[in-house]
Amino acid sequence: MMQSMNVSRSLRFNGIGKEFPGVRALSQISFEARPHSVHALMGENGAGKSTLLKILGGFYVPDSGHLQIGEQALGFRSAADSIAHGVAVIHQELQLVPEMSVAENLLLGHMPARFGVVDRGAMLRRARELLKGLADEIDPAARLGSLSLGQRQLVEIAKAMSRDAHVIAFDEPTSSLSAREIERLMVIIARLRDEGRVILYVSHRMEEVFRICDAVTVFKDGRFVCTFEDMRQLSVDRLVSCMVGRDIEDIYNYRPRPHGDQALRVEGLLGPGVTQPASFSVNQGEVLGLFGLVGAGRTELLRLLAGLARSTAGQLVLHEQGVVFKTPRDAIAAGVLLCPEDRKKEGIVPRASVAENINISARGGHAGFGWLIRGGWERDNAQRQISALNIRTPSADQPILYLSGGNQQKAILGRWLSMPMKVLLLDEPTRGIDIGAKAEIYQIIHRLAEQGIAVIVVSSDLMEVMGIADRILVMSEGAITGELTRSEADEARLLQLALPRSRD
Template sequence: MLEHAPATPKATASLRFNGIGKEFPGVKALAQISFEAKPGSVHALMGENGAGKSTLLKILGGFYTPNSGHLQIGDQALSFKSAGDSIAHGVAVIHQELQLVPEMSVAENLLLGHMPSRFGVVNRGAMVRRARELLKGLADEIDPQARLGDLSLGQRQLVEIAKAMSRNAHVIAFDEPTSSLSAREIERLMVIIARLRDEGRVILYVSHRMEEVFKICDAVTVFKDGRYVCTFEDMQQLSVDQLVNCMVGRNIEDIYNYRPREQGEVALRVQGLLGHGVVEPANFNVRRGEILGLFGLVGAGRTELLRLLAGLAKKDAGQLLLEGQDVHLDSPRDAIAAGVLLCPEDRKKEGIVPLASVAENINISARSHHAKVAGLINNSWERSNAQKQIAALNIRTPSANQPIMFLSGGNQQKAILGRWLSMPMKVLLLDEPTRGIDVGAKAEIYQIIHNLAEQGIAVIVVSSDLMEVMGISDRILVMSEGAITGELRRDEADEARLLQLALPRSRN
């Protein structure tokens, strides 16, 4: 009989998933998942987008109830009915979208639900003191009274970890924890995770970044299509190729698959562009059929530059020439009408309409071009176009009517690309197009980018992944502190030169 009464497991207890199955309407998300994560270890969960990793973590966190199977911590068989139930049993799941309240203070977030009080009134002095204790040794520089929304993403993540510690969590799961962190923040997180492991906790670690998995993890379990594939327990004997082949079921010898192509006339010329985040005049161009990489460290101004080009931010100065013609892209509507289209960095916040269907997300921008008469949707065209883009981009979805929020990150990204492929396009702006996407889906995204370039589209790709920007670009611009600091051809670019250009000039 399964236990439901709260009980905190010992730090030496292992975590087992026993025959876990989960189904949604039309989708079998997990099928008979069974494996063990040992105490005092970091256990990676890997697989392509849609493999079932996040679903498993949501079951662990009490957000989903499995249709079959159960969890086991030590010798306790468990079935969590709510997030509170999971927390009460010593489990903490730190999601990619952090479960914090940005409008509240750090202290309020840390102690939400169990704030110290006197005579029914919150004792703010005691709350701040307790919060400072929880942050000690983890994030001493964070002011407990600071508004959480004013902290960096890395600092907010540290607050989430401190919150888990306040609840004496012995099983801690991290879901893509480094996807939006700077290199310094990632290094700090690695140290903290190693410390948590050395304290005897069970650490689950979901990531698509191979270098992190091989650096921090003691074991890795691979999923594919909602099924358990295998577990590797000796990371020293495991190669990247072995792991990739196990994940995708095929060899991916050159994930970038770069191929040179003929380039045409200048598609977009940028002259003296200034605006929020771009503090020195930006001057560059991109040609038809060219893939222009844009590299820089966090805060370099790359995203801000793309937002100026896409009409999402007002420029303070400068000129844009599109195919030789002076254009004023003062709003996203202006940019879309001109054929300058942006896939934003935060696809969940700015790219997709979560509750709408895959078809709706694909057709939403092109709809007005195909209406039979003003205001009337052309349902025939919309059905046909959605199916065309789903097939062409290999978007994995049970149907075009599936809410896009239930798709994996890679398939959401492909649906956004399908939206712009439904429109006349001259320049495509891609901001971190493969962030949080598995290696197989990355290869498909790169293929789409190359195909677009071969069709004469000018493509600008922002990436904080150094190998990615070198792997897919014909030419690379580097930014630092809001300024373009260098330009390198593909054959000139190497890691050392790019990083040197990307470092703040005071440190060069």
């Protein structure tokens, strides 16, 4: 599959600094990542990890400092510069073209040609060579958009191999992968390490870091904190303390509370992705967990509840009143509010300000004469939510795209806290978010429940769903397969209910 690297060269960051308007993203970052090693980069959202990878990939030019591979000092001015020097950065949002074939994506920019025309036969043969031993099951002629996310990631890795990359950086590579795809990726990364490559690995998943990584560098607020060279001497508690600057004894901070009357009852609901009639209820002040593996139908169920998809059967009863949500606007008007899984595509308006993103749905209820925007209310509300949710931003006018994922997520929560709310639907609310921001979001969830809001939380993280929920529903293959109270739930039971049933 992959040829052994002939030369072992370290990667060094020497005094790297980078500023954006109103934000110092990186300040004097210096450390070394060695060959034959998987080197984790860890820190809270906004610590500077992704900015550093974008400098490594040539997407950003640093304001100070330089990179060094082996003895060569480098300053990448573009992505092409980075690629030419044997660097591959595999971003969380993959840099591929869904409408093109797998082979075209692999060889884009250097396709084989005869007489000035692409030689499709040679292209497909070369693509098969690149995929051999890595993803043999993938058809090079298939449209890339038809592949699973895990398969697309393998194509991105094969593309890096086609350029004989010596330095490979992974940015949250497992955030949307199934358990099987994660296992496969772990094996591949170990193989790349054994070949002598430098592997950088950004993840918020502690179990992955301690499983696959040989060293870890911690960032905080754009600054270097420390590097641990021997993972065997490092504990999770010590790593977390370095990341957040304080001890977090109980990240979930669960506290029991009385539950009120039934808030939402779902009766025999069917629709896209929900293949068996779904029936359950959630009470005021209750946190209901919804667990399942990737593709179980959890997101699809929430989309039905939020009016984003139309049900084919069943009904919803909200505070003892039957309701029909033909559109998300209907659900919002009734107080059923959704924070979607993909906050970048469906949650935020990237180029709008933090204040605009917070106020965008609530302003209709505060407009003068039915249409005039009340600027005073908007300013006050945005500032109130920023303060209450500890949203880290230079100002309310900062474009939200410059905020970390955790702060973007809190801004979306601030949007719904600006409106009357009865049921809050949270789809993977902490995916790709650091441990400190997770603790803050759990606090918000508990606080809303204490105010009598019914909260439904979808999560593929077993420990998270057991840590925050009062009761847990489990889904598999579009059906609810079980319900457990908090005291009944354990990892074995939840996984048993979540695994697909035999079709024998």
